[in-house]
Amino acid sequence: MEEAGLATITLASMRPVVEKMKPPRALYCEFPLGRPLGVPNDPEFQHRVLAEAFALLDAPNGPVIADFPDVIESDEQPLACSLPPRFDPNLPACVDEARGLRKAYDRAVASRSRTDLGRVLTADQIPDALAALHRIASGDDWKTVEIPGKNTIAVMHDIRAYYDEACLELADGPEPGGRATEAWFFEATEAGKTCLAARQAIKDAGGPFPFWFYMAPGHR
Amino acid sequence: MNGDQAMREMGKNLPVPEFERTPFTTPPTLRTATVAIVTSAALHCVDDERFSPADTDFRTIPAEARDLVMGHWSPNFDHTGFHMDIDVVFPIDRLVELQADGVIGRVAPRHFSFAGNQPDDVATIRLDSGPRAAAELKRDGVDVVILTPV
Numbered sequence: 001m002e003e004a005g006l007a008t009i010t011l012a013s014m015r016p017v018v019e020k021m022k023p024p025r026a027l028y029c030e031f032p033l034g035r036p037l038g039v040p041n042d043p044e045f046q047h048r049v050l051a052e053a054f055a056l057l058d059a060p061n062g063p064v065i066a067d068f069p070d071v072i073e074s075d076e077q078p079l080a081c082s083l084p085p086r087f088d089p090n091l092p093a094c095v096d097e098a099r100g101l102r103k104a105y106d107r108a109v110a111s112r113s114r115t116d117l118g119r120v121l122t123a124d125q126i127p128d129a130l131a132a133l134h135r136i137a138s139g140d141d142w143k144t145v146e147i148p149g150k151n152t153i154a155v156m157h158d159i160r161a162y163y164d165e166a167c168l169e170l171a172d173g174p175e176p177g178g179r180a181t182e183a184w185f186f187e188a189t190e191a192g193k194t195c196l197a198a199r200q201a202i203k204d205a206g207g208p209f210p211f212w213f214y215m216a217p218g219h220r
Numbered sequence: 221m222n223g224d225q226a227m228r229e230m231g232k233n234l235p236v237p238e239f240e241r242t243p244f245t246t247p248p249t250l251r252t253a254t255v256a257i258v259t260s261a262a263l264h265c266v267d268d269e270r271f272s273p274a275d276t277d278f279r280t281i282p283a284e285a286r287d288l289v290m291g292h293w294s295p296n297f298d299h300t301g302f303h304m305d306i307d308v309v310f311p312i313d314r315l316v317e318l319q320a321d322g323v324i325g326r327v328a329p330r331h332f333s334f335a336g337n338q339p340d341d342v343a344t345i346r347l348d349s350g351p352r353a354a355a356e357l358k359r360d361g362v363d364v365v366i367l368t369p370v
Contacts, residue, residue, distance in 0.1 A: 001258070001365055004354035007247035008258075010367045014231035022242045023367075033224050034298035036368040037314075040305035046314050053366060054250055054323075063242045074224040074298065114266065114287055116299065153273070153293060164300050178298035179223050217296050219226035 009053045011036045015065070024062035027053045032074035032178025039072070040175060075177025078184040081167045092134040094190040098127045098159075104166040111169070116161040120149030126162045129155050130191055137197035142207055152202075153214045156195060163191060186220055196220065227296055235340040248325075253363040255318075256328035257281075258353065260336035261302070261309050261370040262292035271335045276344035278353050281331040283312065290370075294337050297370050309368060328362045336369060 002008050002024050010026040012018040013033055018026040029049060031038045037046040052068055084100025086093070105123060109115045121129055125148045132147040133155075149155040164181045186192035195215060202212040221229065247253055262271045264279040271279070271291035281288065288310065290302050301308045315327045332353045334345060357365065 001350065001354040001357065002243040002245050004351065004358060005245050006354060006357055006362060006365050007245045007253075008365045008367055011369065013369045014228055014234070016232045017234060017236055020238055021236050022239060024242055024244050032298050032301070033227055033296070034370045035301035035308045036370065037308045037311050040301045040308040043307070043314060043317070046307055046311055047317070050311060050314055050318070050366070054364075057247055057250060057364065060246075062244045074222065076222040076224075112303070114289065116289055116303065118289075119270065119291075151273075153295070156295065157293070160295070160299070164303060168300060168303055175304055176300060178301060181300045182223065182298065214293070214295055217223050218230070219221065219223050 007057060009056055011049070011053060012065070015067075018065055022063040024064070025053075025056040025059065026063070026065045027056060027068055028065060029068045030071040031068075032072060035072075035178055038068075038070070073177075075180045076183050077180060078188045079167060079171050079176045079180040080173070081171040081181075081184055081188075083189065092131060092190075092194070094130045094134055094194040095127045097190045098130050098162070101163065101166040101170075104169045105162055108165040108169040112165075115165060117158045117165070118161075119157050120151060120154040121158040123162060125149065126159055129159060130194060133198040134194050136201050137194050139201070142198075142202045142205055152211055156215045159191060159195065160185060163189060182217065186216065223296070237341055237346070247363045250324055250364070251322060252325040254326050254328050254361050255315055255324045255364045255366065256357055256360070256362045257310055257312065257315070257331045257366050257368060258357075259310055259331075259333050259368045259370075261290055261333065261368065262335035262337075263288045263306075263310055263333040264291050265289075273337075275335045276338065277334075277349050279333045280356070281310075281333055283316075283327050283329050283331065286312075292335060292337065292370060302370075309370060311366070311368070325363075328357070328360050330356065330360055332356070 012026045039045040199215040266287045318324045
């Protein structure tokens with residue numbers, strides 16, 4: 001793009017990458033990954049980031065790397081978010097839980113007018129997908145269990161979107177930092193525990209690496 | 221080590237293309253410049269074609285679009301910031317405000333989105349879809365591009 005005559009400014013999230021690639025102008029922002037402007041719903045902060053970025057246009061030549069002065073750590077403590085009580089003891093806990101979150105998810109979609117769910121599943125299919133993962137986690141052969149949506153990465157994306165969006169609707173208090181809902185999902189919910197157990201079971205049974213690895217963040 | 225630390229540690233040794241020289245364009249003064257956003261967050265409009273897992277192409281985002289979905293395939297970063305506020309990834313409303321305040325000349329009519337999960341050499345974007353997106357930006361009279369990752 002720069003070669004084509006455009007002046008580019010990279011908001012960099014990994015400093016060593018821009019040190020090696022040497023783009024013309026980079027502003028290194030040590031913010032939670034996934035939040036390149038730093039703070040959601042804080043226009044003033046976002047304007048500070050843009051101002052620092054545009055200031056790099058004054059450099060007479062490049063490459064130039066600058067550091068945004070504020071560092072924002074990700075918040076890896078599980079978000080405090082109440083979960084629905086057990087309703088149908090005959091269902092696997094994760095399926096019961098997902099059904100119980102449906103109203104919160106629907107409210108979230110209504111208030112935001114958009115959803116990230118829908119890569120391969122509908123909201124109606126979330127409990128079915130969790131039921132399939134529960135079977136794998138409980139010892140059924142992953143090759144014979146039919147998972148709605150099939151692609152485990154996409155299925156996990158949709159389950160996470162359903163839970164994240166419901167959680168943001170239910171949680172009180174300040175807006176959660178980066179990874180607070182991730183920690184909540186994998187550490188506090190039945191669905192998260194089931195997904196990790198299914199992932200482990202597929203791995204232990206010799207399933208292909210991409211099939212299980214990307215079901216959860218790498219450090220998990 | 222927490223999630224972001226683990227990812228940044230991995231980034232230290234991530235194989236990336238290295239170049240002998242850095243191209244450099246001197247832009248016009250910011251208050252007359254047309255500014256666009258190009259993101260690697262795999263954003264797309266709700267009704268647009270979704271990103272496939274190995275998608276090397278880009279999607280076009282009209283300046284007025286707000287019905288955006290994050291189609292990125294990686295589970296290794298936070299998605300909830302975007303759930304709460306699209307501007308934390310795609311600062312389109314901030315650019316509109318800067319245009320109203322006269323800080324920038326104008327917001328580009330179209331913005332572009334790629335998927336950040338790419339092969340290590342990023343060859344297709346460098347040689348094909350990237351230059352095509354650049355040509356589209358030039359066609360819209362864009363001077364300055366803000367690149368936002370996730």
